[in-house]
Amino acid sequence: MIKLEDISIRTDLQPGDMGYVTYMHGCFYKQEYNYSINFELYVMQGLAEFQKNYQADKDGVWIAEYEGKIVGFLLSMHREHNTAQLRYFILDSSCRGIGLGQKLCNLYLDFVKQKGFKSVFLWTTDELFTAAHIYKKMGFVLTEEIGSDSFGKTLKEQRYDLNL
Known part of the structure; x- marks a missing residue:
């Protein structure tokens, strides 16, 4: 069993990371939620946007690795009006329930506060109950729901916001 202390976290993107994170999302969301390849395209486009618009003083990434393999990922992307977006x-699955998610979220919150953002937001779907629980525990509040067929099935996309 993997232990939290055996996982390293780096804060720089390296060649292959964006492709692997896209792959992780594509496989997981197909297997667990039956999302189509459109979701994988959505992730690819968002990661490309992040890299294209990256500003070291405003954007951050946390990549958790175990024995050289990416086992966790989270990024912060700057947006208008001194706002940041939590993404991806x-x-x-081998690293769930060991505190890694909480650790990544804490690093994220520390970062956005240190950078002076006024608020942060994220988008998720109504099917991701565990994720919603984590976000609510962090203080995020559900602020918007819209119907969507974007990922090959009917669901509700949900926006959560947190004022800092």
């Missing part, structure tokens, strides 16, 4: 939070 994912954990490998």
Whole structure:
């Protein structure tokens, strides 16, 4: 069993990371929630946007690794009006329940506060109960719901906001 203390976290993107994180999302969301390849495209586009618009003083990434393999990922992307967006939070199934998600979230919150953002937001779907629980525990509040067929099935996309 993997232990939290055996996982390292780095804060720089390296060649192969964006492709692997896209792969993680594509496989997980197909297997667990039956999302289509459109979701994988959505992730690819968002990661490309992050890299294209990256500003070291405003954006951050946390990549958890175990024995050289990415097992967790989360990024912060700057937006208008001194706001940041939490995106692509994912954990490998072998690393759930050991505190890694909480650790990544704490690093994220520390970062956005240190950078002086006024608020943060994220988008998720109504099917992701565990994720919603984590976000609510962090203080996020559900502020918007819209119907969507974007990922190959009918669901509700949900926006959560947190004022800092």
